[in-house]
Structure formats: structure tokens, C-alpha cells
Amino acid sequence: MRRLPVYLLLDTSGSMSGEPIEAVKNGVQIMISSLRQNPQAIETAFLSVITFDSTAQQIIPLTDLASFQMVDIRATGVTSLGEALKLVANKIDSEVQKTTTEQKGDWKPLVFIMTDGIPTDDWQSGLNEFRKMKVAFTVACAAGNGADTNILKQITDNVVSLDTTDSASIGKFFQWVTASIGVSSTKVEDSGKEVTGLNELPPPPSELNIVV
């Protein structure tokens, strides 16, 4: 079976502590239980969570939705976005199956990045690694006014922003991610084609501004 890999890159730096980090945890939980109700997503979508603060780590390897269990996350430290990009590149390379004559490979992965700050490490070298990977699309979300959309724009064309990092806004972002994964999993199964950009995804809610 061809899996639809989804990578979530979540900022867990100190500035996320309190309401924002709780909202992120909650957002992921609700996302999972809602995707479990989608017949295409529950079979096709595989999810991995990478967090980044002073260092980046893959807290959940690529896992099918049915066995997925969220782990606790805490906000502390600085913002190693570059390391996270390098790590996700590495994981895409090792976890996403390539098509060979003997097996059908996975669909190209979807990558969602959420950050509330400015990278504190050499993000460009991480980006270079990330660019080598084939992905269906990457969406970056600048949460609150501490994030720099100009940097995110260099990572992907698909940048959205949230005015605040309260639980309502973050919740809306995850709702939209949920809908986007749902649409992608239906599309690959239905037409054998991948979603390639923001315009094919469900329209973002009003809390989410598209950065042009």
C-alpha cells in the first residue's frame, strides 16, 4: 500500500510555554481523532512529529494513524529550525519508501512547520538539506508576531500566519491541517495524484492569513 507520509515540525522553544504549547498538544490530539474518522486518511496517512527547541528531535517516527499515540511535549530553550529541517530531510530519506520494480513507493510527503520565533541556528544549511527531498508540499505557519515570515518564505511558497498564539488560533491552524491531510489522502486514492500546492487545499479559516 502506498502511504501518505505527513511530517509535523513543531516549535517547542521557551516562548511557546504555557497556553501555546498546550494548544499545540491539544491541536494534534484533536487532529488525530478527527482523521481517524476519515476512511481514506486512517488507511493512508502516516504521521511523524519533530519538535525543535535548543535541539531538534523526532519524538514520533512515521506512524499509522491507528497506532499513533501523542507524547508529552514541553516548551524550553531556543529555536533550532535549521536542525529540524535537516532532521526531517534525513527522516524523509530513510522513512519514505521509494518506488522500485518490486514495490510501489509511498506518496510524496506533506510537511507542516509551525514556529513562533526566529531561528537561532544556521537555518540555511538545514534548508539546503531539506531542498534535496521531494515533497508534495510544505506549509509553514508563523504563529504570532515573533516569527519572521520572510525566512519562512525562503523555505516554502506556502506560508500562513496567525496573529496570536492563543489556543483558539492554534486550534484553527490544526483544524486546517486536518482538512488538508484529509483532502490529500482522498485525492491520492481517488485520482492517483498528489496535491501540489496551497490552491488545491481547503481554504484556510479567517484566523489564518496567507502570506504572499
Added chain:
Amino acid sequence: MEDTRKYIEAFFFQHKIEVPPSKLSLFYDFIANEENINSVKIIQENQKMIMANWTLKTRIDDIISQSVSLPNGTVNKKYESKIDFIKLGWNDIIYSEIIDLEESGLEFNNEEEIIFGNPLISGDLNIKLLFRIDGESEDSILNEKTITIIINPDPKSLWKEIESDKNDPYWKEDNVAVSSNFLDKNIVIASKRGRSHANVGSFRDDDFAFKNIENTGWSVIAVSDGAGGYPVTRQGSKLVCEFVISYFKNNFTNESLIDFDETLLNHHNKSDEDSSKKISHFVYDNLSKAAWSVHKQLEEFATKSERPLKDFHSTLIFALVKKYDFGYAILTFGIGDCPIGLLNKDLTEIKLMNWLDVGEFGGGTRFITMPEIFQSDKFSTRFGFKLVDDFSYLMLMTDGIYDPKFVVEANLEKIEKWNEFLEDLQGKNEDNCKVDFNKENAEIAHQLSTWMDFWNPGNHDDRTLAIIY
């Protein structure tokens, strides 16, 4: 007495009372006093009890807040997991039970510490573990801990079966199955709307058609898969199959065929370069005209319907078969990702009659609606020919069958995979669905249709399978 002295000295010290040398003798009498000795004893015992209680309470609280992660379950799927007390460090739990499981479909085996069963309800299942730890009295109220198990819904229950709109101008039956004769053999075909379409009430995009053309002795079968993501491909697939049939009925006539019958006979008696060349030429000439005619007719239809041709994007495979005294001639054409397989009489050889248009990342298939395919260098390789004494099965299928059953193109060339596929058809499957290829079997269309409901995660496309046997 020493104990009492130490305790009272410390107690006095805490209260900044000093015993002056002049009062020492009084102090000794004081600590020797029975009542005071007893008071100290009681105080010390109470303190000990308070400490022990505190230790007990914190331990209970630790157990209650300790995270226990059990694997997720799925409705209607056998579940078993161990709540390993030793691993969790719960050797001080002297009594435990799990309550309120009745409606969940699960049971708890206290001895083995195993929770097992077939979950009935999806969602977060909160299990109540009642326990008592070492040090608590036997009549104490049991402590309660909640453990959550995530129960996934049964994937099969999530698919909706929504009827397609019968008022749509291009409506077609969701499921069809037919059987008939095909030359001196039989044919069975089933075509089913995929779950992904049923889930949203959309239409079956696959189609097929076949005909025994009596006056020429040729029989023809066509199968097509309308491309997903384009608006009216259900009509495209229907039309291309019909156009194939009508083309051969009207244009593949006796006059043009007499020579070919002779060529085949010569080829059968002595196949040489010349006979092979003549055959190739004939196949290319006639089948390419058919394909082109299908393309043109569909183009006309699209123009009339004021739609771009791509709205009708469809793959197309077809086979022309004729029985001679010396065997069967099989001529094929294919565009797209649907295979045609010819199995020899004793099931030791598979001849894949066409190659598949398979893109690097899926979706790379080609359609009969694309004019560029007719100009491509590869166009001449889209034709197949085989002259055989006899065969056991000739099969045409859409990707809805090929994807779950063969997975990759390479497997289509492996006879063992085709034998597995045949065994599967004949009942070696999860649902024990059996298609009986006995020629007398009048139920075969229904059997194939039932077999075609097989479950395969991630593969819920339309399914069409035509078998000549």
C-alpha cells in the same frame, strides 16, 4: 527512659526551654514519671503513623498519575495487551481489579494481567483500575486509577454507500456483472464502483463491452478506466468501449480478413520472418485505425457536448480473438495502466500482452483521449499478437484489481503471481469467496461480483475484471 529523655530534651529545645543545673534533679524525676513516659510513647507512635500514612498516600498518588500506555485497539479486531505490573513497578499492589468493562467488549484476566477481547465502541476507552497497596488496611476503600485505551473505528464502517444520481445524463449502474459465451469459450465480467466513489455518491468510472461478431468469427472485448479528477470520464470509458465494438463490427469485415486467415494458417504451419512481418503489419494497420477512430469519435462527442476532450480522459485495452482449427489468434491494443494477461493451458506461462503506462509517482498514465500518443515513437509497441493452440484464461483488468492484487508491474510477468491470483479467485482469500470456473456454472457472474468486494487497505478504486475461460 533514655528515649523519653532525648525526646523531651529535643521538645524543650524546640520551645527554647533550658533546664538549669539547679533543676536537673527535678528534670530526672520528670522524665521518669510514668505518665510522661507514656505520653512520649503515644506521641512517637502517632508521628510514625503520620509518616507512614504520608508515604502511603504519595505512593498511591504516584500510581494514579503514572502514565500507562497501552497499544491502540480497533473495533471488531482482536485486542490483547498486558498491563505488566512488575514492569510498571507495581509490586506493592496487593489487590487489583478492573471494573466497568462490560460494554467495551474487553475483559481483564487478573492472573495474567492481560486485557483482551474485541472492542465494540470507538473512541477513548477509559478503564477503571481499582487497587490497594501494601500497608493499607484490608477494609480500606479501593483506590481508583484511569487508564485510557484509544479504540479506532473499524475502517470498513467509515465508508458510506451513497447512491449515485440516477438523473445525471451520464449515469451508469454502480455494479454490473455478466457472463456469456465468447467464441467457444465463456466470458465473465464484473465491474464495480469503488468505495471511494460510493463514499461520496459519485459514479463508477470503469466500463467494458464485448461482442461475438458472428459473420466474421471474431470476438472482441474492451475495458476502460475513466481517469479520476476529470468531470465526465464515466462517459468517456463507456463510449470508448462502445466505439471499439462498433468499429470492429462495421469495419472488420470479411473482405479484409480472408488474406489474414491465410497468413495465420501459413504462420502456423511455418512461422518465418515473412509471415511474422505480414501479421505485425495487419495488426498495426487494423488496430491503430480502430484506436484512432475511437479517439476521433470521442473528440466529436466532446465537441458536441461542448466540453474539452480531456474531460473524457480514459484508458483503453481491447482484445480481438478468433478461433481457428489450429488454435486461437489474439490481437490486442493497450493504452494506460490496465493489463491484458494470457495464461497458457497448463498454467505454466503468462504472456503479458501489453506494457503499462505507469508514471514515476503515479498519475503518469496515458489516455486514448491524448492525440500525442498517436504520434509517439512508442505507438507501434502498443499492439500485441499471439497465436496459441489453446489457453486457459485471458484476463483484462483495470488498476482497481491490478493494484491490490499484483501491486507492481513486474509481478504481472511472474507466473507464480498469476497462479496466486487464480487461487485467490477460487477461494483462497479472507472471505472464502469462490469463483467456480466450471463452464456449466450459471452463477459465475454473481460469484465474481461478490469476490470483487475484497478488502484491501488503501485500494478502493473502481474494479473491473474480465475473464475468458
